Amino acid sequence: MTDDDLVFKALADPTRRFLLDRLFERDGRTLTELESELEMSRFGVMKHLRVLEDAGLVVARRKGREKLHFLNPVPIRLIHDRWIDKYTERRVSALANLKSELEKQA
Amino acid sequence: MTTTTQQTPVTTQVYRVYIKATPEAIWDAITDPDWTERYGYGGRVEFDLRPGGRVIGYTSPAMREQGAPEVALEGEVVEADPPHRLVQTWCLVMGPEMAAEGFTRLTYEIAPIDGGVTRLTVIHDLEGAPIQAQLISGAFESGGGGGGWSWILSDLKSLLETGARMAA
Numbered sequence: 001m002t003d004d005d006l007v008f009k010a011l012a013d014p015t016r017r018f019l020l021d022r023l024f025e026r027d028g029r030t031l032t033e034l035e036s037e038l039e040m041s042r043f044g045v046m047k048h049l050r051v052l053e054d055a056g057l058v059v060a061r062r063k064g065r066e067k068l069h070f071l072n073p074v075p076i077r078l079i080h081d082r083w084i085d086k087y088t089e090r091r092v093s094a095l096a097n098l099k100s101e102l103e104k105q106a
Numbered sequence: 107m108t109t110t111t112q113q114t115p116v117t118t119q120v121y122r123v124y125i126k127a128t129p130e131a132i133w134d135a136i137t138d139p140d141w142t143e144r145y146g147y148g149g150r151v152e153f154d155l156r157p158g159g160r161v162i163g164y165t166s167p168a169m170r171e172q173g174a175p176e177v178a179l180e181g182e183v184v185e186a187d188p189p190h191r192l193v194q195t196w197c198l199v200m201g202p203e204m205a206a207e208g209f210t211r212l213t214y215e216i217a218p219i220d221g222g223v224t225r226l227t228v229i230h231d232l233e234g235a236p237i238q239a240q241l242i243s244g245a246f247e248s249g250g251g252g253g254g255w256s257w258i259l260s261d262l263k264s265l266l267e268t269g270a271r272m273a274a
Contacts (some may be wrong), residue, residue: 003124027120028120030117056124077253077257077260
């Protein structure tokens with residue numbers, strides 16, 4: 001699998017997107033913290049984190065006795081620069097603006 | 107739901123990119139002003155590569171045309187172990203609010219992986235520097251503030267792998 005494949009595969013799962021959203025909200029969390037927000041076994045969360053790490057979307061670093069998980073946005077940036085910028089940025093941002101305008105009115 | 111883990115706010119940001127280039131090439135791209143002006147914010151950064159040595163980053167000509175001051179960032183080398191590890195202090199001094207936040211700590215880790223690929227990890231500890239933290243996370247990109255570390259590293263990867271920057 002290419003790097004892009006790993007990222008798309010990692011993002012194709014709602015639990016993994018949920019984990020990324022939690023890290024976006026507050027970065028550098030332990031497995032225990034992340035686990036407490038999910039109805040899932042510790043082993044299950046570990047497996048999902050592993051997929052995210054393999055895709056480079058999460059970087060784990062030791063701090064003292066703890067292992068902290070950080071969101072790494074670079075792979076998403078690379079996909080953005082490769083797939084969005086090149087072909088469709090103008091149209092996509094126009095649509096994104098339209099969506100937020102419409103949602104504001106709703 | 108209760109948690110027994112102490113939740114101290116984490117002010118560290120971590121960025122990682124894999125680049126098909128040697129560790130030496132990546133080290134040069136970070137520390138040689140002739141390279142630093144070719145990607146990211148496009149300013150020359152001069153390093154005195156020894157502990158206590160001065161780091162000074164200049165604004166790009168394009169930024170100065172828009173009225174930016176000459177110096178963009180200041181810092182000091184903490185540890186220089188070419189081409190593996192560089193630790194420095196780092197402070198954006200382009201505006202009084204950011205300059206007042208003071209120095210942050212920036213670490214580059216460069217590690218060779220199989221197949222001529224090198225892993226570059228940037229660890230930026232931004233304790234006490236919320237404005238600088240927002241800027242380098244890319245939060246001001248739509249206002250012309252650049253895309254921060256993800257943007258810089260994506261551009262660096264493009265430059266080293268293809269010889270060209272991303273399409274501007």
